[in-house]
Amino acid sequence: MDIEKILAKINTSNEIDESNKEKLINLLSKEKIENRHKIVEALLPFLMKKDKELCFKLIYDLKEYEEKTIYLLESYLQEKSLSKKELHYIINNLTNGKTLLLKRLEESNISSENLFVIMSYILENPENNEDLISFFKNNKRIDVKFDFMNYCSFLVPENFSIIFPNILDEIYYILDGKKEYFSMEKLSNLASNLSLAPENKENYEALKNFIINKYPKNNLGKNLLNTNNTAYLKEDLDVLYQTSKDAKVEIYKKYEALLSKEIISNMPKNYSLFKKTPTHLQRIYTYDLDKSLSNLLDKYLSLSKNKTVKYLSKGTTAACYLVGDYVIKLILGKHFNKGACPSLYLINKAYYEELIKDDFGYCVAGLEIQKYLSKRLAYLDIKTLKDYKKLLKDEGYIMRDSIIVPNFRYLDSYLDADCDNPEILPKCFKKSP
Numbered sequence: 001m002d003i004e005k006i007l008a009k010i011n012t013s014n015e016i017d018e019s020n021k022e023k024l025i026n027l028l029s030k031e032k033i034e035n036r037h038k039i040v041e042a043l044l045p046f047l048m049k050k051d052k053e054l055c056f057k058l059i060y061d062l063k064e065y066e067e068k069t070i071y072l073l074e075s076y077l078q079e080k081s082l083s084k085k086e087l088h089y090i091i092n093n094l095t096n097g098k099t100l101l102l103k104r105l106e107e108s109n110i111s112s113e114n115l116f117v118i119m120s121y122i123l124e125n126p127e128n129n130e131d132l133i134s135f136f137k138n139n140k141r142i143d144v145k146f147d148f149m150n151y152c153s154f155l156v157p158e159n160f161s162i163i164f165p166n167i168l169d170e171i172y173y174i175l176d177g178k179k180e181y182f183s184m185e186k187l188s189n190l191a192s193n194l195s196l197a198p199e200n201k202e203n204y205e206a207l208k209n210f211i212i213n214k215y216p217k218n219n220l221g222k223n224l225l226n227t228n229n230t231a232y233l234k235e236d237l238d239v240l241y242q243t244s245k246d247a248k249v250e251i252y253k254k255y256e257a258l259l260s261k262e263i264i265s266n267m268p269k270n271y272s273l274f275k276k277t278p279t280h281l282q283r284i285y286t287y288d289l290d291k292s293l294s295n296l297l298d299k300y301l302s303l304s305k306n307k308t309v310k311y312l313s314k315g316t317t318a319a320c321y322l323v324g325d326y327v328i329k330l331i332l333g334k335h336f337n338k339g340a341c342p343s344l345y346l347i348n349k350a351y352y353e354e355l356i357k358d359d360f361g362y363c364v365a366g367l368e369i370q371k372y373l374s375k376r377l378a379y380l381d382i383k384t385l386k387d388y389k390k391l392l393k394d395e396g397y398i399m400r401d402s403i404i405v406p407n408f409r410y411l412d413s414y415l416d417a418d419c420d421n422p423e424i425l426p427k428c429f430k431k432s433p
Helices: 003-013 018-029 033-050 052-059 063-079 084-093 097-106 112-124 130-137 142-155 157-163 184-194 198-214 220-226 230-235 237-242 248-258 267-274 278-286 290-302 382-394 427-431
Strands: 172-175 178-181 309-314 318-323 326-331 350-357 363-371
Touching: 018 052, 033 052, 033 063, 052 063, 063 084, 063 097, 084 097, 084 112, 097 112, 097 130, 112 130, 112 142, 130 142, 142 157, 142 184, 157 184, 157 198, 184 198, 184 220, 198 220, 220 230, 220 237, 220 248, 230 237, 230 248, 237 248, 248 267, 248 278, 267 278, 267 290, 267 318, 278 290, 278 326, 278 363, 290 318, 290 326, 290 350, 290 363, 382 427
Parallel strands: none
Antiparallel strands: 172 178, 309 318, 318 326, 326 363, 350 363
């Protein structure tokens, strides 16, 4: 479809559909400048009211329409995404283009998409953009400053150490007279990006040492694993394993032979026993429950006639392993419950429970020991299930688990119920506990 047909369609329907917008822009870009002016002049009265996005794309690089372009750019920066070609023209050819950009940046009145376009453009074209680079380097908004550094580290890694010669002078801001640093997560991510370019070796080493000293638990080891930076990981394998927040299991699995024996004294046994659920095992190490896990294994195996340890099952909140005559649960969380589960005769008694909670009171990790119950509730035993649900409701609770999930089992005896005096329990429970 040529320009005449598109224009005719506009005149007929007073509309321009999305499929024709791109065609019109491409066709006009190939027209002689005098023809472009004629067509744009005819379209502008309609477009300024109907489609300002298309209007901007048609006029931004026409000098005669500079004033209208600046007018459109005001809202375009907030709502639409600039191309690098458009941005290049605005910065280098519009009289007040860069001034408007800086003003909008200072007011934080710009879309996140355009923020990325501007950052990536000036990083790839640093010449004559020192003022914009300085704006981002010295930005008081720590998120904007970090994003700029992070983009620089993977977009133009060869220029990173030129723009940021001393990394430790760039990773903080002053708040109420005190230094506030980027978060551990941000710094770990930045360091792993820096590790990928030889030019940034010095900055990487400085940042790595800072992270390890300031954050005894960090994500650097995990990020180096994710970026497949084997060389840098091996250089500091022991310390990265020790300080790893949530990649101990992954590091052990891949580099067991290279870790010093004193560093991994309890991991071999734990890994061999619990490797079917590595996410659950890693959570144990993330929240320093590994010593408790080892002690529980030793204690409850010693109390058991059966000495078997094996994987049973996992759900959305925990993984279950047989430990002799008991079950140990590696907990990821507990649904709808900030506190511990109640001590209630309708719930299998916990001989041990250790829960870790976040700042909001929600469980994020834990360990639990219960007696192993081998007799499952039959799927078709509806009467027992109804009785159980009624007894539970009488106690003020509801059941969220489905009968399809094998979480319902019989006690060996009602005497095992979590109750001070089992003899007073309801008859239907004593009959089918």
